[in-house]
Amino acid sequence: MNQILVTGGAGYIGSHTCVVLAEAGYGVTILDNLCNSRAEVLARLQMLCPTKLEFIKGDIRDPVLLEQVFKARQYQAVIHFAGLKAVGESTVQPLAYYENNVCGTLALLKAMQHHGPKSIVFSSSATVYGDPHAVPIKEDFPTSATNPYGRTKLMIEEILADLHRADTGWSIARLRYFNPVGAHESGLIGEDPLGVPNNLMPYVAQVAAQRRPYLNVWGNDYDTPDGTGIRDYIHVLDLAKGHLSALRYLEQHSELITLNLGTGRGYSVLEMVAEFERACGLKIPCRMGPRRKGDIAQCFADPTRSWELLNWRATRGLAQMCKDAWHWQCSEKLRNE
Ligand code: NAD
Ligand code: UD1
Numbered sequence: 001m002n003q004i005l006v007t008g009g010a011g012y013i014g015s016h017t018c019v020v021l022a023e024a025g026y027g028v029t030i031l032d033n034l035c036n037s038r039a040e041v042l043a044r045l046q047m048l049c050p051t052k053l054e055f056i057k058g059d060i061r062d063p064v065l066l067e068q069v070f071k072a073r074q075y076q077a078v079i080h081f082a083g084l085k086a087v088g089e090s091t092v093q094p095l096a097y098y099e100n101n102v103c104g105t106l107a108l109l110k111a112m113q114h115h116g117p118k119s120i121v122f123s124s125s126a127t128v129y130g131d132p133h134a135v136p137i138k139e140d141f142p143t144s145a146t147n148p149y150g151r152t153k154l155m156i157e158e159i160l161a162d163l164h165r166a167d168t169g170w171s172i173a174r175l176r177y178f179n180p181v182g183a184h185e186s187g188l189i190g191e192d193p194l195g196v197p198n199n200l201m202p203y204v205a206q207v208a209a210q211r212r213p214y215l216n217v218w219g220n221d222y223d224t225p226d227g228t229g230i231r232d233y234i235h236v237l238d239l240a241k242g243h244l245s246a247l248r249y250l251e252q253h254s255e256l257i258t259l260n261l262g263t264g265r266g267y268s269v270l271e272m273v274a275e276f277e278r279a280c281g282l283k284i285p286c287r288m289g290p291r292r293k294g295d296i297a298q299c300f301a302d303p304t305r306s307w308e309l310l311n312w313r314a315t316r317g318l319a320q321m322c323k324d325a326w327h328w329q330c331s332e333k334l335r336n337e
Helices: 012-023 040-048 063-072 087-092 094-115 148-166 200-208 236-252 269-280 304-310 318-336
Strands: 003-007 027-032 054-057 077-080 119-125 171-177 179-181 215-218 233-235 256-261 286-289
Touching: 003 012, 012 027, 012 040, 012 077, 012 236, 063 094, 077 094, 077 236, 087 094, 087 148, 094 119, 094 148, 119 148, 119 236, 148 171, 148 256, 171 236, 179 200, 179 236, 200 215, 200 269, 200 318, 215 269, 233 236, 233 318, 236 256, 236 304, 256 304, 269 318
Parallel strands: 003 027, 003 077, 027 054, 077 119, 119 171, 171 256, 179 233, 215 286
Antiparallel strands: none
């Protein structure tokens, strides 16, 4: 069985991707230091996987551990999710972000160069487009960053491009995610942010669950039909399947590919709230607030290249995303009672 090393596989997107990989017949080893995920997730994740998952608790910045990991088993490829991802936190603790994301990726790539597979799928982000001059966003649009988190993604993208220029034996996918939301339909895995959620969907779900009194809508004076920000929300399982498609592509091509993973459709904050209200049958109280610093009016993908190259496209709509997010929220509540 072909074995894949999944760094950050206990986290939100990684855990859903592990399910998709295991269902597709791959062996999966997770390497995660659990700095933003819980060990309990692993047992629930295992329930969804037809084969036994391997779990290594450890840090991608640990070169000794990495050497052991790659010497102990032959991996076909690495899917690299491990990283810190909170934009606000990155502006307060930039060094922690450069250390974890950039130095961590360097340590991983060095170990792969010496002992491991030369095939990697990397989690990049639509944040690398900065404030795009137009929508939908194509992969060849200019890139920029407005915060340390975004800069770590750009730096890693550049490191990967240099690596491929130096040695075309590498197979590399740089996947730029738009806004992953929703959860596995079982309610066993999902997004579990610590503290106050920064992102819209988990915040809305917590308001619906009466854990928070109302949603702050950050700005209703944007140049959009209802004045609120527009984003490309993508079901996390569609995103996970995009990784499987990229992995299969890299099995056949030792190339550097850069792809948007989005649906190609944008929804406003108020449209998202209305759809969530339909999914949960409850009213979501909202309060209009000022714009959030660094936010942009509109961000949605042109996913054509992913379709042409990988034959991949998102299939789940906003109703399914909200339904699964709500089911996950209710399941978590029951488990915590
Ligand atoms: P997450 O925090 O749920 O998962 C990341 C996992 O990596 C966690 O389980 C964490 O414990 C682990 N980790 C972090 N640093 C590590 C280290 N040094 N060594 C080992 N494990 C480590 O985040 P997610 O939402 O699943 O995101 C996964 C990746 O996708 C991240 O790189 C993130 O930047 C990127 N991304 C996420 C989004 C999003 O909206 N969720 C959007 C674009 C890109
Ligand atoms: C987030 C990340 C960004 C990443 C992108 C795609 C932050 C600050 N930015 O931004 O780096 O590239 O996801 O994964 O985390 N909103 C509210 N009230 C809230 C929360 C959000 O009105 O409580 C609005 C925002 O103003 C925005 C929309 O909802 O218009 C979506 O916000 P969010 O979920 O944070 O995603 P991004 O802004 O796209």
